[in-house]
Amino acid sequence: MLSSSSNNGTNKETCIEAINLRTRKLNGFKLLTVFSREYGLIKLSGSKLGGRSEPFVHNLYWIGNSKSEIHSIKHSEFKGQFRNITTDLDKLSLAWQYAEFLEACSHHQEERSSEIFDLFQETLSQLAQAANNDFAPISNNFFWHLSELLGYKASLALCDQPETNCALKSRPESVEAWFDFEHGGILCSACKQRPSGDCIRVLPGIYKLLNILENSNQKTNTNNSVKNIAAEDFVTNILQKHLQKHTDRKMKSTNISKHLKSGSKA
């Protein structure tokens, strides 16, 4: 999988840029799961890494070219960290969620790994800098663009009418609409399409938020001044469920996050 930067046979090393997702300690060694710009999700092992092995730290790693699934770290260089994430339980639980989705979608991401890396890095910096507790727009931006980069962007025009004829486009307040998880997007009642059994009713405000996401780029800060927290949370649930439909895993962190939130209020 990895290509070498040196071909003299004795000193084969590849330099990668990566953000740590998880670290496990094993007999003095550390086993790291990282998201790299070059290859997406990979596993690394090394010792004497100090703070560079902490979660959500951004490093350069020089790794040996091995055929095994775990690549040994020859040396590493600290590039930066997202300071306020690991000290804030709410931010940390969200960063875990993003990491879990990246891991679950690992089999689709190698060819767009550089763009996914940029999205992840940008999302973590927005999360680190966020001063209030309104993180849903940051999550929604991440999940929307992750789906897009992985090749299964939600469709906001699944109706069988040409887009211009669908009433949802011209007067969303007057038609019923559903997000259909089976078909991966929005259907409306005016076009006489029936949704599958796995769908959820979508009110005009939700439809508008999804449209804002569709017209945003990865670096858009959708955290605008007019906030509808309940609607933003609803969109997060839709996007997470949409992404989960394309993976073969049940996410644990979405429950962890809810558990942490209810725990912190008690």
Ligand SMILES: [Zn+2]
């Ligand atoms: Zn329609």
